[in-house]
Amino acid sequence: MARKALIAANWKMYKTPAEAQAFVDAFLPLVASHTRDEIALFPSPVLLPTVIPACKGSKVAVGAQNIHFAEEGAYTGETSVGQLKAVGGTHTLIGHSERRQYFAETDEIVNKKLHTALKHGLVPVVCIGEVLEEREAGKTEQVLKTQVTGAFAGITAEMAASIVIAYEPVWAIGTGKTATPEMAEEAHKMIRAEVAKLLGAEIAAGMRILYGGSVKPDNVTALMAQEDIDGALVGGASLKADSFEKIVKY
Numbered sequence: 107m108a109r110k111a112l113i114a115a116n117w118k119m120y121k122t123p124a125e126a127q128a129f130v131d132a133f134l135p136l137v138a139s140h141t142r143d144e145i146a147l148f149p150s151p152v153l154l155p156t157v158i159p160a161c162k163g164s165k166v167a168v169g170a171q172n173i174h175f176a177e178e179g180a181y182t183g184e185t186s187v188g189q190l191k192a193v194g195g196t197h198t199l200i201g202h203s204e205r206r207q208y209f210a211e212t213d214e215i216v217n218k219k220l221h222t223a224l225k226h227g228l229v230p231v232v233c234i235g236e237v238l239e240e241r242e243a244g245k246t247e248q249v250l251k252t253q254v255t256g257a258f259a260g261i262t263a264e265m266a267a268s269i270v271i272a273y274e275p276v277w278a279i280g281t282g283k284t285a286t287p288e289m290a291e292e293a294h295k296m297i298r299a300e301v302a303k304l305l306g307a308e309i310a311a312g313m314r315i316l317y318g319g320s321v322k323p324d325n326v327t328a329l330m331a332q333e334d335i336d337g338a339l340v341g342g343a344s345l346k347a348d349s350f351e352k353i354v355k356y
């Protein structure tokens with residue numbers, strides 16, 4: 107089954123509204139005729155009212171880096187799906203390793219967020235990946251299986267069509283150390299096999315699995331050449347329009 111690649115920018119806690127506007131002004135003309143891949147930007151919540159209108163009419167989608175699982179409530183500092191949708195957001199990251207590491211997000215929380223995102227028709231990008239000690243201890247497969255199973259609890263094949271997974275080995279994020287294309291492909295195959303067990307072969311064959319972790323213009327082509335790598339989630343190298351353009355046009 108042909109999977110349309112998704113190339114996504116995770117801006118993390120960078121850029122002011124003026125800087126975000128300047129990025130979009132520079133970036134959109136560069137990708138105006140690029141139809142091979144889907145493109146998405148994930149800015150901080152305060153940038154969404156700048157970035158979403160600026161991308162209107164283009165093929166560039168915009169989403170949040172995080173949502174809360176509750177519809178609304180007394181959750182200081184959080185953003186609801188309703189708020190995200192009201193400003194025009196269509197996608198959301200869920201369970202990024204920095205959320206897991208610094209904000210104590212568990213597989214159970216990831217699962218609740220996934221249910222909320224799907225209920226409201228957002229495209230969820232569920233992030234998983236092992237830390238260095240787990241890889242060195244030979245536990246990568248076990249960790250990925252646990253994360254996929256935990257994230258997908260109560261998710262049926264009927265609900266799953268829009269789900270995107272991002273495999274981001276934590277030791278490769280922001281470190282300049284990329285998994286080799288072969289290492290990444292091996293992990294992506296394991297993840298797809300696990301999805302097939304949970305949701306069936308057809309859903310697994312159609313599900314996009316992105317690679318993330320120090321993706322750069324000079325390593326993206328080899329990663330994207332792998333059979334099971336269906337896109338990229340890019341942090342540092344997505345902050346400049348010309349760098350992200352090169353990645354989009356791998």
Ligand code: PGA
Pocket residue numbers: 116274278279280281282318319320321339340341342343
């Ligand atoms: P990086 O970040 O490209 O800077 O390694 C990727 C991510 O955290 O999504």
